[in-house]
Amino acid sequence: MYKHVLVYLTEDASHDAVIELINEEAFGPGRFTRAAARIREQGPHDRSLSFICADNGETIASVRMTPVLAGSVKGHLLGPLAVRPSHKNLGIGRELVRIAVEAAKRRGSEAVILVGDPPYYGPLGFEKVAYNALTFPGPVDPNRVLVVPIAADTHARLKGTIAWADASVPVVSDTGDDDEDLPLTAIAV
Numbered sequence: 001m002y003k004h005v006l007v008y009l010t011e012d013a014s015h016d017a018v019i020e021l022i023n024e025e026a027f028g029p030g031r032f033t034r035a036a037a038r039i040r041e042q043g044p045h046d047r048s049l050s051f052i053c054a055d056n057g058e059t060i061a062s063v064r065m066t067p068v069l070a071g072s073v074k075g076h077l078l079g080p081l082a083v084r085p086s087h088k089n090l091g092i093g094r095e096l097v098r099i100a101v102e103a104a105k106r107r108g109s110e111a112v113i114l115v116g117d118p119p120y121y122g123p124l125g126f127e128k129v130a131y132n133a134l135t136f137p138g139p140v141d142p143n144r145v146l147v148v149p150i151a152a153d154t155h156a157r158l159k160g161t162i163a164w165a166d167a168s169v170p171v172v173s174d175t176g177d178d179d180e181d182l183p184l185t186a187i188a189v
């Protein structure tokens, strides 16, 4: 009988080719037209918050995290999340989400945002973003825009556009309160 030996690792460049295959298999060619993909085209994902799962040394699942500014929230967009069909329903998807969200919290991220199925992500701590509060660079179903709010006032500040953002660059605030302009790296715990 096949014995799974699952290991979760931080992504590095050596995983790029297999992650491409996993995402192709899961989402097909249409994956590049999705609104979330349009954000990911704007800049690189953060490898240090992105993870793979390997079974007996073979990479079989991946989750990526991309730094974004959503309204005035400095957060991360989670996705793509994909598990090879041979390894579905083993809890791997849930574990990758859990690891990525915990890593984002440790980094000082204010929110983890995604476009996905509420029945899957709800039990993992994701809540619906207020209807149409965020404008994506393409059409999305507003009922599928979800967030793990990390900062206390996240929901109130998730209003406006969502776009890739260099997490090391301070947000220009119009409040005049300099403390709110700290770069992500400076508020990491």
Ligand SMILES: CC(C)(COP(=O)(O)OP(=O)(O)OC[C@H]1O[C@@H](n2cnc3c(N)ncnc32)[C@H](O)[C@@H]1OP(=O)(O)O)[C@@H](O)C(=O)NCCC(=O)NCCS
Binding pocket: 026, 027, 081, 082, 083, 084, 087, 088, 089, 090, 091, 092, 093, 094, 095, 115, 116, 117, 119, 120
């Ligand atoms: C969705 C996906 C990542 C789940 O990964 P996984 O490792 O198989 O999931 P887990 O083992 O953690 O969880 C399995 C549970 O989630 C449920 N589930 C899977 N996909 C779901 C969905 N889209 N909506 C609701 N529930 C879902 C399963 O029915 C199963 O339920 P059970 O525990 O009650 O039996 C995987 O099926 C996949 O790669 N799908 C194709 C790509 C995709 O849709 N990615 C998500 C984009 S939002």
